[in-house]
Amino acid sequence: MQEPGVNNSSICDSTPRITLGHFDKVSNPKSIHGIYPYRGKMSAIDAAYVISQLPSNATLLDPFCGTGTIVYEAQSHGMKAVGVDNNPLACIIAKGKIEYGNQESVLSILDTAIQNASLLEEVPMMPDSASRYFHPETANQIMRMVSISSDFPSYLLASLYGSICVATRACNGWLWTSTSVGRINKPLRPVDFYSTLLKKARKHSEFINAGPLATIHKHDTRRIHEVVPDGSVDVVYTSPPYFDALDYTGYYSKIVLEILGLDRTSIREGLIQSFSSYKEDMQSALAAIDRVVHDESLIIFVVGNRMVHRKLIKGSDIFTEIAPWINPYVVEREYTKTASGLWDTINATKRKEQILVWDLASGGRK
Numbered sequence: 001m002q003e004p005g006v007n008n009s010s011i012c013d014s015t016p017r018i019t020l021g022h023f024d025k026v027s028n029p030k031s032i033h034g035i036y037p038y039r040g041k042m043s044a045i046d047a048a049y050v051i052s053q054l055p056s057n058a059t060l061l062d063p064f065c066g067t068g069t070i071v072y073e074a075q076s077h078g079m080k081a082v083g084v085d086n087n088p089l090a091c092i093i094a095k096g097k098i099e100y101g102n103q104e105s106v107l108s109i110l111d112t113a114i115q116n117a118s119l120l121e122e123v124p125m126m127p128d129s130a131s132r133y134f135h136p137e138t139a140n141q142i143m144r145m146v147s148i149s150s151d152f153p154s155y156l157l158a159s160l161y162g163s164i165c166v167a168t169r170a171c172n173g174w175l176w177t178s179t180s181v182g183r184i185n186k187p188l189r190p191v192d193f194y195s196t197l198l199k200k201a202r203k204h205s206e207f208i209n210a211g212p213l214a215t216i217h218k219h220d221t222r223r224i225h226e227v228v229p230d231g232s233v234d235v236v237y238t239s240p241p242y243f244d245a246l247d248y249t250g251y252y253s254k255i256v257l258e259i260l261g262l263d264r265t266s267i268r269e270g271l272i273q274s275f276s277s278y279k280e281d282m283q284s285a286l287a288a289i290d291r292v293v294h295d296e297s298l299i300i301f302v303v304g305n306r307m308v309h310r311k312l313i314k315g316s317d318i319f320t321e322i323a324p325w326i327n328p329y330v331v332e333r334e335y336t337k338t339a340s341g342l343w344d345t346i347n348a349t350k351r352k353e354q355i356l357v358w359d360l361a362s363g364g365r366k
Protein backbone atom coordinates (compact mmCIF):
# COMPACT_ATOMS: atom_id res chain seq x y z
CA MET A 1 0.00 0.00 0.00
CA GLN A 2 1.18 3.48 -0.78
CA GLU A 3 2.28 5.44 2.28
CA PRO A 4 2.73 9.11 3.23
CA GLY A 5 5.56 11.13 1.71
CA VAL A 6 4.89 10.38 -1.94
CA ASN A 7 6.86 12.14 -4.68
CA ASN A 8 5.63 12.05 -8.25
CA SER A 9 7.82 11.94 -11.31
CA SER A 10 6.73 11.31 -14.87
CA ILE A 11 8.85 8.83 -16.84
CA CYS A 12 7.11 8.98 -20.23
CA ASP A 13 5.51 12.06 -21.72
CA SER A 14 2.53 10.87 -23.76
CA THR A 15 -0.54 12.68 -22.40
CA PRO A 16 -2.81 10.43 -20.34
CA ARG A 17 -6.58 10.86 -20.06
CA ILE A 18 -6.21 11.05 -16.26
CA THR A 19 -3.87 12.80 -13.85
CA LEU A 20 -2.43 11.11 -10.79
CA GLY A 21 -2.53 12.69 -7.38
CA HIS A 22 -0.09 13.44 -4.60
CA PHE A 23 -1.50 12.85 -1.14
CA ASP A 24 0.04 13.33 2.28
CA LYS A 25 -2.46 10.92 3.81
CA VAL A 26 -3.44 7.70 2.10
CA SER A 27 -5.91 6.08 4.44
CA ASN A 28 -9.25 7.53 5.41
CA PRO A 29 -10.53 6.28 8.78
CA LYS A 30 -13.93 7.76 7.90
CA SER A 31 -14.69 5.23 5.20
CA ILE A 32 -15.75 1.62 4.77
CA HIS A 33 -12.25 0.44 3.86
CA GLY A 34 -11.02 -0.12 7.42
CA ILE A 35 -13.54 -2.93 7.78
CA TYR A 36 -10.82 -5.56 7.22
CA PRO A 37 -6.98 -5.33 7.32
CA TYR A 38 -6.25 -7.08 4.00
CA ARG A 39 -2.66 -7.48 2.86
CA GLY A 40 -1.82 -5.25 -0.11
CA LYS A 41 -4.95 -3.12 0.29
CA MET A 42 -4.57 -0.03 -1.84
CA SER A 43 -5.14 3.60 -0.93
CA ALA A 44 -8.84 4.46 -1.23
CA ILE A 45 -7.99 8.17 -1.40
CA ASP A 46 -5.80 7.53 -4.43
CA ALA A 47 -8.43 5.26 -6.01
CA ALA A 48 -11.21 7.83 -5.48
CA TYR A 49 -9.06 10.58 -7.04
CA VAL A 50 -8.41 8.56 -10.21
CA ILE A 51 -12.01 7.36 -10.42
CA SER A 52 -13.41 10.90 -10.03
CA GLN A 53 -11.90 11.68 -13.46
CA LEU A 54 -13.61 8.77 -15.22
CA PRO A 55 -17.01 8.96 -16.93
CA SER A 56 -19.66 7.76 -14.50
CA ASN A 57 -21.47 5.81 -17.25
CA ALA A 58 -18.40 3.68 -17.99
CA THR A 59 -17.88 0.04 -17.00
CA LEU A 60 -14.87 -0.47 -14.73
CA LEU A 61 -13.17 -3.79 -14.03
CA ASP A 62 -10.70 -4.52 -11.23
CA PRO A 63 -9.34 -7.98 -12.24
CA PHE A 64 -7.45 -8.41 -8.92
CA CYS A 65 -9.96 -6.63 -6.71
CA GLY A 66 -8.89 -8.01 -3.30
CA THR A 67 -11.21 -6.43 -0.72
CA GLY A 68 -12.83 -4.20 -3.33
CA THR A 69 -11.31 -0.77 -2.63
CA ILE A 70 -11.46 0.26 -6.29
CA VAL A 71 -14.81 -1.44 -6.95
CA TYR A 72 -16.44 0.36 -4.00
CA GLU A 73 -15.06 3.76 -5.09
CA ALA A 74 -16.21 3.16 -8.69
CA GLN A 75 -19.66 2.15 -7.45
CA SER A 76 -19.85 5.34 -5.34
CA HIS A 77 -19.02 7.32 -8.49
CA GLY A 78 -22.04 5.76 -10.21
CA MET A 79 -20.03 3.47 -12.49
CA LYS A 80 -20.94 -0.09 -13.38
CA ALA A 81 -18.16 -1.84 -11.45
CA VAL A 82 -16.98 -5.43 -11.65
CA GLY A 83 -14.37 -7.06 -9.40
CA VAL A 84 -12.67 -10.43 -9.82
CA ASP A 85 -10.49 -12.18 -7.25
CA ASN A 86 -9.71 -15.84 -6.65
CA ASN A 87 -9.34 -15.50 -2.90
CA PRO A 88 -12.76 -16.36 -1.37
CA LEU A 89 -12.11 -14.34 1.79
CA ALA A 90 -11.21 -11.19 -0.18
CA CYS A 91 -14.41 -11.65 -2.23
CA ILE A 92 -16.58 -11.81 0.90
CA ILE A 93 -15.06 -8.56 2.21
CA ALA A 94 -15.45 -6.91 -1.21
CA LYS A 95 -19.10 -8.02 -1.40
CA GLY A 96 -19.64 -6.65 2.09
CA LYS A 97 -18.45 -3.21 0.96
CA ILE A 98 -20.51 -2.99 -2.21
CA GLU A 99 -23.70 -4.74 -1.16
CA TYR A 100 -26.83 -2.60 -1.26
CA GLY A 101 -28.06 -2.30 2.28
CA ASN A 102 -29.83 -0.32 4.89
CA GLN A 103 -27.84 0.73 7.93
CA GLU A 104 -30.71 0.28 10.40
CA SER A 105 -31.77 -3.15 9.19
CA VAL A 106 -28.22 -4.47 9.11
CA LEU A 107 -27.62 -3.34 12.70
CA SER A 108 -30.90 -4.80 13.89
CA ILE A 109 -30.01 -8.19 12.29
CA LEU A 110 -26.74 -8.01 14.22
CA ASP A 111 -28.43 -7.23 17.56
CA THR A 112 -30.69 -10.26 17.17
CA ALA A 113 -27.78 -12.45 16.04
CA ILE A 114 -25.74 -11.52 19.13
CA GLN A 115 -28.66 -12.42 21.40
CA ASN A 116 -29.10 -15.76 19.61
CA ALA A 117 -25.36 -16.47 19.70
CA SER A 118 -25.13 -15.84 23.44
CA LEU A 119 -27.98 -18.33 24.05
CA LEU A 120 -26.48 -21.18 21.99
CA GLU A 121 -26.14 -24.35 24.00
CA GLU A 122 -23.66 -26.17 21.79
CA VAL A 123 -20.67 -24.16 20.70
CA PRO A 124 -18.11 -25.55 18.23
CA MET A 125 -14.47 -25.47 19.39
CA MET A 126 -12.14 -23.08 17.65
CA PRO A 127 -9.39 -25.05 15.82
CA ASP A 128 -6.15 -25.22 17.88
CA SER A 129 -4.19 -23.50 15.13
CA ALA A 130 -6.30 -20.36 15.72
CA SER A 131 -7.32 -20.65 19.38
CA ARG A 132 -3.77 -20.04 20.61
CA TYR A 133 -4.15 -16.40 19.53
CA PHE A 134 -7.24 -15.69 21.66
CA HIS A 135 -8.27 -15.63 25.29
CA PRO A 136 -10.64 -18.66 25.71
CA GLU A 137 -13.65 -16.43 26.53
CA THR A 138 -13.13 -14.39 23.37
CA ALA A 139 -12.60 -17.55 21.29
CA ASN A 140 -15.90 -18.93 22.60
CA GLN A 141 -17.82 -15.76 21.64
CA ILE A 142 -16.20 -15.76 18.18
CA MET A 143 -17.23 -19.37 17.54
CA ARG A 144 -20.78 -18.62 18.68
CA MET A 145 -21.02 -15.80 16.12
CA VAL A 146 -19.31 -17.76 13.33
CA SER A 147 -21.61 -20.75 13.86
CA ILE A 148 -24.77 -18.66 13.28
CA SER A 149 -23.38 -16.46 10.49
CA SER A 150 -24.24 -18.61 7.44
CA ASP A 151 -27.16 -16.40 6.37
CA PHE A 152 -25.59 -13.07 7.34
CA PRO A 153 -25.63 -10.30 4.71
CA SER A 154 -22.13 -9.83 3.28
CA TYR A 155 -21.67 -6.52 5.16
CA LEU A 156 -22.07 -8.35 8.47
CA LEU A 157 -19.73 -11.16 7.37
CA ALA A 158 -17.10 -8.54 6.50
CA SER A 159 -17.65 -6.88 9.90
CA LEU A 160 -17.42 -10.28 11.63
CA TYR A 161 -14.15 -11.24 9.95
CA GLY A 162 -12.69 -7.76 10.45
CA SER A 163 -13.65 -7.93 14.14
CA ILE A 164 -11.85 -11.27 14.51
CA CYS A 165 -8.69 -9.41 13.39
CA VAL A 166 -9.30 -6.60 15.89
CA ALA A 167 -9.98 -9.12 18.68
CA THR A 168 -6.83 -11.15 18.08
CA ARG A 169 -4.75 -7.99 18.23
CA ALA A 170 -6.55 -6.89 21.40
CA CYS A 171 -6.12 -10.31 23.09
CA ASN A 172 -2.40 -9.94 22.41
CA GLY A 173 -2.27 -6.56 24.18
CA TRP A 174 -2.44 -4.47 20.97
CA LEU A 175 1.26 -5.23 20.54
CA TRP A 176 1.08 -6.43 16.94
CA THR A 177 2.51 -4.19 14.27
CA SER A 178 2.28 -4.90 10.54
CA THR A 179 5.47 -6.96 10.79
CA SER A 180 4.68 -8.85 14.01
CA VAL A 181 1.16 -10.14 13.31
CA GLY A 182 0.86 -13.62 14.86
CA ARG A 183 3.40 -13.15 17.66
CA ILE A 184 1.77 -14.43 20.83
CA ASN A 185 2.04 -12.05 23.78
CA LYS A 186 1.07 -13.92 26.93
CA PRO A 187 -0.92 -13.53 29.11
CA LEU A 188 -3.74 -13.30 26.57
CA ARG A 189 -6.30 -10.66 27.57
CA PRO A 190 -10.07 -11.34 27.45
CA VAL A 191 -11.88 -9.09 24.99
CA ASP A 192 -15.66 -8.84 24.70
CA PHE A 193 -16.12 -9.93 21.09
CA TYR A 194 -19.78 -8.88 20.87
CA SER A 195 -18.87 -5.24 21.71
CA THR A 196 -15.94 -5.33 19.27
CA LEU A 197 -18.25 -6.55 16.51
CA LEU A 198 -21.03 -4.06 17.30
CA LYS A 199 -18.53 -1.20 17.32
CA LYS A 200 -17.06 -2.17 13.95
CA ALA A 201 -20.43 -2.84 12.29
CA ARG A 202 -21.75 0.54 13.50
CA LYS A 203 -18.60 2.44 12.55
CA HIS A 204 -18.57 1.49 8.88
CA SER A 205 -22.29 1.07 8.25
CA GLU A 206 -22.88 4.73 7.45
CA PHE A 207 -20.77 4.20 4.31
CA ILE A 208 -22.91 1.39 2.88
CA ASN A 209 -23.69 2.42 -0.71
CA ALA A 210 -27.15 2.58 -2.19
CA GLY A 211 -25.98 1.25 -5.58
CA PRO A 212 -25.85 0.81 -8.51
CA LEU A 213 -24.96 -2.70 -7.50
CA ALA A 214 -21.43 -3.74 -8.40
CA THR A 215 -20.54 -7.38 -9.11
CA ILE A 216 -17.82 -9.47 -7.51
CA HIS A 217 -16.77 -12.77 -9.12
CA LYS A 218 -14.70 -15.31 -7.22
CA HIS A 219 -12.72 -16.48 -10.22
CA ASP A 220 -9.23 -16.94 -11.63
CA THR A 221 -8.37 -13.87 -13.71
CA ARG A 222 -6.40 -16.09 -16.10
CA ARG A 223 -9.89 -17.23 -17.18
CA ILE A 224 -11.70 -13.91 -16.66
CA HIS A 225 -13.43 -14.18 -20.04
CA GLU A 226 -15.57 -16.93 -18.49
CA VAL A 227 -17.30 -14.38 -16.24
CA VAL A 228 -16.82 -11.02 -18.01
CA PRO A 229 -18.09 -10.68 -21.61
CA ASP A 230 -15.53 -10.00 -24.37
CA GLY A 231 -15.09 -6.30 -25.20
CA SER A 232 -17.39 -5.14 -22.38
CA VAL A 233 -14.94 -3.18 -20.20
CA ASP A 234 -14.16 0.55 -20.67
CA VAL A 235 -11.66 0.93 -17.82
CA VAL A 236 -9.41 -1.59 -16.11
CA TYR A 237 -7.98 -0.27 -12.84
CA THR A 238 -6.08 -2.58 -10.50
CA SER A 239 -3.17 -3.27 -8.18
CA PRO A 240 -2.10 -6.76 -9.31
CA PRO A 241 -0.49 -9.41 -7.09
CA TYR A 242 3.20 -8.64 -6.64
CA PHE A 243 6.04 -10.70 -7.95
CA ASP A 244 7.71 -11.21 -4.57
CA ALA A 245 5.13 -13.86 -3.72
CA LEU A 246 3.19 -11.91 -1.10
CA ASP A 247 0.85 -14.41 0.53
CA TYR A 248 -2.74 -13.12 0.35
CA THR A 249 -3.86 -15.95 2.64
CA GLY A 250 -1.35 -14.95 5.33
CA TYR A 251 -1.21 -12.09 7.82
CA TYR A 252 -4.58 -11.73 9.67
CA SER A 253 -6.31 -13.78 6.95
CA LYS A 254 -4.42 -16.91 8.06
CA ILE A 255 -6.20 -16.77 11.42
CA VAL A 256 -9.62 -16.00 9.90
CA LEU A 257 -9.30 -18.79 7.31
CA GLU A 258 -8.34 -21.27 10.05
CA ILE A 259 -11.42 -20.29 12.10
CA LEU A 260 -13.65 -20.66 9.03
CA GLY A 261 -12.13 -24.07 8.27
CA LEU A 262 -11.06 -22.98 4.77
CA ASP A 263 -8.04 -24.69 3.25
CA ARG A 264 -5.27 -22.13 2.74
CA THR A 265 -3.17 -24.42 0.57
CA SER A 266 -5.86 -24.92 -2.04
CA ILE A 267 -6.72 -21.19 -2.04
CA ARG A 268 -3.04 -20.35 -2.54
CA GLU A 269 -2.85 -22.75 -5.48
CA GLY A 270 -5.42 -20.65 -7.34
CA LEU A 271 -3.50 -17.40 -6.84
CA ILE A 272 -0.56 -15.87 -8.70
CA GLN A 273 2.02 -15.76 -5.93
CA SER A 274 4.90 -17.94 -7.01
CA PHE A 275 7.97 -15.96 -8.03
CA SER A 276 9.28 -18.68 -10.36
CA SER A 277 6.16 -18.71 -12.56
CA TYR A 278 5.12 -15.08 -12.03
CA LYS A 279 5.79 -13.76 -15.53
CA GLU A 280 4.09 -16.68 -17.23
CA ASP A 281 1.06 -16.57 -14.87
CA MET A 282 0.67 -12.81 -15.17
CA GLN A 283 1.07 -12.95 -18.93
CA SER A 284 -1.83 -15.37 -19.18
CA ALA A 285 -3.94 -13.08 -16.91
CA LEU A 286 -3.06 -10.08 -19.10
CA ALA A 287 -4.02 -12.00 -22.26
CA ALA A 288 -7.38 -12.87 -20.67
CA ILE A 289 -7.92 -9.22 -19.62
CA ASP A 290 -7.15 -8.17 -23.20
CA ARG A 291 -10.16 -10.15 -24.39
CA VAL A 292 -12.62 -8.23 -22.19
CA VAL A 293 -11.40 -4.69 -23.09
CA HIS A 294 -12.04 -2.92 -26.42
CA ASP A 295 -10.03 -0.66 -28.75
CA GLU A 296 -10.74 2.54 -26.73
CA SER A 297 -10.27 1.16 -23.22
CA LEU A 298 -8.11 2.74 -20.54
CA ILE A 299 -5.98 0.36 -18.48
CA ILE A 300 -4.38 1.47 -15.19
CA PHE A 301 -2.04 -0.76 -13.17
CA VAL A 302 -0.49 0.24 -9.82
CA VAL A 303 2.74 -1.72 -9.31
CA GLY A 304 5.86 -1.36 -7.20
CA ASN A 305 9.55 -2.05 -6.77
CA ARG A 306 10.46 -5.12 -4.78
CA MET A 307 13.63 -6.76 -3.49
CA VAL A 308 13.74 -10.34 -4.76
CA HIS A 309 16.77 -12.47 -3.82
CA ARG A 310 18.60 -9.22 -2.88
CA LYS A 311 17.92 -7.78 -6.32
CA LEU A 312 15.71 -4.74 -6.85
CA ILE A 313 13.04 -5.38 -9.47
CA LYS A 314 11.01 -2.55 -10.92
CA GLY A 315 7.31 -3.32 -11.42
CA SER A 316 6.88 -1.03 -14.43
CA ASP A 317 9.74 -2.80 -16.28
CA ILE A 318 8.11 -6.20 -15.82
CA PHE A 319 4.65 -4.98 -16.91
CA THR A 320 5.97 -2.97 -19.87
CA GLU A 321 7.67 -6.16 -21.04
CA ILE A 322 4.84 -8.65 -20.54
CA ALA A 323 1.68 -6.59 -21.20
CA PRO A 324 0.04 -7.07 -24.60
CA TRP A 325 -0.32 -3.26 -24.99
CA ILE A 326 2.21 -0.66 -26.17
CA ASN A 327 3.45 2.71 -25.02
CA PRO A 328 2.25 3.05 -21.41
CA TYR A 329 2.34 6.40 -19.65
CA VAL A 330 4.29 5.73 -16.43
CA VAL A 331 4.35 7.79 -13.26
CA GLU A 332 6.75 6.83 -10.52
CA ARG A 333 6.15 7.78 -6.91
CA GLU A 334 8.64 7.40 -4.13
CA TYR A 335 7.33 7.00 -0.66
CA THR A 336 8.69 6.94 2.84
CA LYS A 337 7.49 6.26 6.40
CA THR A 338 6.32 2.76 5.54
CA ALA A 339 5.65 0.13 8.17
CA SER A 340 8.69 -1.67 6.76
CA GLY A 341 10.92 1.37 7.26
CA LEU A 342 13.44 -0.66 9.27
CA TRP A 343 13.82 -3.22 6.47
CA ASP A 344 14.18 -0.45 3.94
CA THR A 345 17.09 0.97 5.96
CA ILE A 346 18.74 -2.43 6.31
CA ASN A 347 18.31 -3.25 2.61
CA ALA A 348 19.08 0.32 1.51
CA THR A 349 15.79 0.21 -0.39
CA LYS A 350 13.76 3.22 -1.34
CA ARG A 351 10.12 2.21 -1.78
CA LYS A 352 8.83 3.16 -5.16
CA GLU A 353 5.61 2.47 -6.95
CA GLN A 354 4.68 3.07 -10.54
CA ILE A 355 1.33 3.67 -12.13
CA LEU A 356 1.14 2.44 -15.71
CA VAL A 357 -1.60 3.82 -17.94
CA TRP A 358 -2.28 2.23 -21.31
CA ASP A 359 -4.74 4.25 -23.39
CA LEU A 360 -5.73 1.84 -26.15
CA ALA A 361 -7.34 4.67 -28.13
CA SER A 362 -3.94 6.32 -28.65
CA GLY A 363 -1.63 3.35 -28.05
CA GLY A 364 -2.83 -0.06 -28.96
CA ARG A 365 -1.73 -3.66 -28.90
CA LYS A 366 1.72 -5.11 -29.50
Ligand SMILES: C[S@@+](CC[C@H](N)C(=O)[O-])C[C@H]1O[C@@H](n2cnc3c(N)ncnc32)[C@H](O)[C@@H]1O
Binding pocket: 038, 039, 040, 041, 042, 043, 063, 064, 065, 066, 067, 068, 069, 070, 084, 085, 086, 087, 090, 219, 220, 221, 222, 238, 239, 240, 241, 242, 248, 270, 271, 272, 273
Ligand atom coordinates in the same frame (compact mmCIF):
# COMPACT_ATOMS: atom_id res chain seq x y z
C1 LIG B 1 -2.49 -6.33 -4.41
S1 LIG B 1 -3.87 -7.35 -4.05
C2 LIG B 1 -5.24 -6.33 -4.44
C3 LIG B 1 -5.70 -5.55 -3.24
C4 LIG B 1 -6.89 -4.65 -3.51
N1 LIG B 1 -6.57 -3.55 -4.40
C5 LIG B 1 -7.47 -4.11 -2.20
O1 LIG B 1 -7.47 -2.87 -2.01
O2 LIG B 1 -7.87 -4.91 -1.35
C6 LIG B 1 -3.82 -8.53 -5.37
C7 LIG B 1 -4.99 -9.52 -5.38
O3 LIG B 1 -4.81 -10.40 -6.48
C8 LIG B 1 -5.50 -11.61 -6.14
N2 LIG B 1 -5.08 -12.67 -7.07
C9 LIG B 1 -3.89 -13.29 -7.16
N3 LIG B 1 -3.90 -14.21 -8.14
C10 LIG B 1 -5.13 -14.16 -8.70
C11 LIG B 1 -5.74 -14.87 -9.78
N4 LIG B 1 -5.08 -15.80 -10.46
N5 LIG B 1 -7.01 -14.56 -10.11
C12 LIG B 1 -7.70 -13.62 -9.41
N6 LIG B 1 -7.17 -12.92 -8.38
C13 LIG B 1 -5.90 -13.19 -8.02
C14 LIG B 1 -5.09 -11.84 -4.69
O4 LIG B 1 -6.01 -12.68 -4.03
C15 LIG B 1 -5.10 -10.40 -4.16
O5 LIG B 1 -6.34 -10.15 -3.51
